[in-house]
Amino acid sequence: MTDTDTILLWGLPADPPVAAVRDALQRAGCQVTLLDQRAVLDTEIELRVGSSVEGLLRIRDETFDLAAVRAVYLRPYDSRELPNVASAGQNSELWRHALAVQDIFLSWADLTPALVLNRPSAMAANSSKPYQASWIESLGFRIPDTLITTDPDMALEFWRQHDRVIYKSVSGIRSIVSRLTAEHTQRFANIASCPTQFQQYVPGTEYRVHVVGEEVFACTIISEADDYRYSTECVDMHPCDLPSDVAALCRTLVGLMNLFLAGLDLRCTPEGRWYCFEVNPSPAFTCFQDVTGQPIAEAVARILESGPEGSFKNHLCCAESPAYAAGEGVGSKR
Amino acid sequence: MIVIVANRWDPTPRAFASRWAAHDVRVLTAQDLSVAGWRQQLSGSDDDTAVAERKSVPQKEITGVLTLLPCVVENELVDIAPEDRRYVAAEMTAFLLFWLSRLQCPVLNRPTPTCLSGPYWRREKWVRVAAQAGIPVQPVRRLAALSDASAEEETLPDSTTVTVIGKRIFSEADPGLQCQARCLADLAGVELLAVRFSGPERGARFVSADLFPNLSDDTLAGAVLECLRGEPARCT
Numbered sequence: 282m283t284d285t286d287t288i289l290l291w292g293l294p295a296d297p298p299v300a301a302v303r304d305a306l307q308r309a310g311c312q313v314t315l316l317d318q319r320a321v322l323d324t325e326i327e328l329r330v331g332s333s334v335e336g337l338l339r340i341r342d343e344t345f346d347l348a349a350v351r352a353v354y355l356r357p358y359d360s361r362e363l364p365n366v367a368s369a370g371q372n373s374e375l376w377r378h379a380l381a382v383q384d385i386f387l388s389w390a391d392l393t394p395a396l397v398l399n400r401p402s403a404m405a406a407n408s409s410k411p412y413q414a415s416w417i418e419s420l421g422f423r424i425p426d427t428l429i430t431t432d433p434d435m436a437l438e439f440w441r442q443h444d445r446v447i448y449k450s451v452s453g454i455r456s457i458v459s460r461l462t463a464e465h466t467q468r469f470a471n472i473a474s475c476p477t478q479f480q481q482y483v484p485g486t487e488y489r490v491h492v493v494g495e496e497v498f499a500c501t502i503i504s505e506a507d508d509y510r511y512s513t514e515c516v517d518m519h520p521c522d523l524p525s526d527v528a529a530l531c532r533t534l535v536g537l538m539n540l541f542l543a544g545l546d547l548r549c550t551p552e553g554r555w556y557c558f559e560v561n562p563s564p565a566f567t568c569f570q571d572v573t574g575q576p577i578a579e580a581v582a583r584i585l586e587s588g589p590e591g592s593f594k595n596h597l598c599c600a601e602s603p604a605y606a607a608g609e610g611v612g613s614k615r
Numbered sequence: 616m617i618v619i620v621a622n623r624w625d626p627t628p629r630a631f632a633s634r635w636a637a638h639d640v641r642v643l644t645a646q647d648l649s650v651a652g653w654r655q656q657l658s659g660s661d662d663d664t665a666v667a668e669r670k671s672v673p674q675k676e677i678t679g680v681l682t683l684l685p686c687v688v689e690n691e692l693v694d695i696a697p698e699d700r701r702y703v704a705a706e707m708t709a710f711l712l713f714w715l716s717r718l719q720c721p722v723l724n725r726p727t728p729t730c731l732s733g734p735y736w737r738r739e740k741w742v743r744v745a746a747q748a749g750i751p752v753q754p755v756r757r758l759a760a761l762s763d764a765s766a767e768e769e770t771l772p773d774s775t776t777v778t779v780i781g782k783r784i785f786s787e788a789d790p791g792l793q794c795q796a797r798c799l800a801d802l803a804g805v806e807l808l809a810v811r812f813s814g815p816e817r818g819a820r821f822v823s824a825d826l827f828p829n830l831s832d833d834t835l836a837g838a839v840l841e842c843l844r845g846e847p848a849r850c851t
């Protein structure tokens with residue numbers, strides 16, 4: 282099958298953001314192809330790169346010409362975690378095949394002139410929270426006082442200094458943000474095993490902001506939990522407007538990260554100081570959209586529909602990781 | 616102090632330490648990330664400390680870093696419970712990215728979010744970048760086919776290597792190829808790169824590039840040391 286207007290979605294059909302974007306694209310009359318990631322063991326992929334980028338994807342009896350794809354929305358899970366791959370066994374032939382398909386597809390996604398939400402290389406900065414935080418700070422948001430240490434005594438000193446402190450993972454692996462309590466001191470010796478991140482607790486109103494191209498969707502989060510994502514209590518959300526300078530900073534931040542879609546976690550202190558904790562390049566926006574009624578999936582569909590030529594910031598074949606580190610590659614913004 | 620960041624099973628850094636015995640060289644592996652003594656503040660501080668060879672060192676004493684690993688891998692973490700190794704490897708890699716990216720001293724190569732030593736570019740990315748820069752390339756084909764149940768690996772043609780170290784280039788290949796290798800290193804933003812061409816003659820095609828050149832040669836190792844010592848005439 283070849284269709285120059287095809288918009289490709291890669292992920293799991295039941296994943297709410299994927300389903301919401303598919304539905305929005307279909308409502309808009311777009312040609313959509315959803316590549317079910319679970320079919321990876323029935324998938325073949327070929328990539329040829331030289332003076333051009335060409336690719337073919339075969340799933341059972343269907344063949345897709347990747348060169349004809351107009352736009353892509355990526356929301357894959359780790360192939361190793363797929364039930365049929367995991368059950369094949371680590372390092373089995375099927376397991377290696379699944380990883381090879383994933384790697385070649387992601388390689389194509391970094392090279393294709395199609396519009397990609399978001400390019401894998403652009404999403405990579407989220408793999409290190411302090412790395413990303415340094416970058417966020419350099420662009421104008423406040424970030425909490427942060428210590429990363431393997432020394433239990435230093436952690437205790439930091440806690441005494443700030444009174445209220447939270448800890449969370451250093452990497453992009455999702456973890457529950459927790460506030461330090463007296464019970465944690467019994468486990469402080471474990472800090473020596475691996476660098477651990479501690480942050481000053483910042484009181485204030487929590488905001489979740491989704492930036493889709495130039496559009497900004499903000500909502501306030503009302504929750505007593507340290508990490509509302511895992512709260513067993515009621516979490517209330519209300520759509521809101523951000524101050525124009527904060528909204529502009531969100532757009533700038535996301536744009537400089539070469540992202541077309543991102544979820545930002547912000548907090549505004551009672552004194553009016555805005556903190557940014559994280560920029561998520563693959564946000565599960567539907568749990569906010571479902572409560573607030575904000576048409577985020579429609580905005581994603583519009584960006585995809587615009588394709589590379591309609592995009593306001595097209596980085597053909599040169600989208601790269603954020604340029605916070607010196608010496609990043611071709612085409613990266615500085 | 617020069618710090619070499621490496622996999623704990625890699626013998627290369629020990630060879631460097633012996634060769635550079637006249638200098639204060641320490642090897643930093645994942646083991647050092649499981650030792651009390653690291654102190655890194657996001658805001659940066661003169662009091663920040665690192666750990667190398669299981670000893671805490673003031674960060675301001677580090678004058679150069681050579682990174683010989685792309686990431687921390689699970690099989691290094693033999694002292695960590697098996698069920699925790701994937702998570703700890705990701706945490707340690709994320710931490711090293713943050714730490715290396717903030718150092719003000721020479722760092723070969725500077726890290727990126729995709730690799731602790733320069734950008735992780737697959738061969739097809741290098742080929743694409745080279746082609747866009749006008750460099751003749753050997754096209755690359757990758758295939759994951761069910762009949763093979765694994766990715767098909769192409770055999771690389773015989774090649775000539777041009778090694779870029781800072782401002783210097785080491786090769787007996789045609790000067791035009793040396794210039795192309797320099798161009799690729801600049802485009803990738805790296806100071807350490809091995810660039811392979813299909814032959815040494817003018818007009819040879821670009822084949823691939825490697826962020827981790829073979830540095831066993833004394834001359835190459837000496838050039839790396841010059842870079843790490845911040846020789847201004849040779850390195851930026």
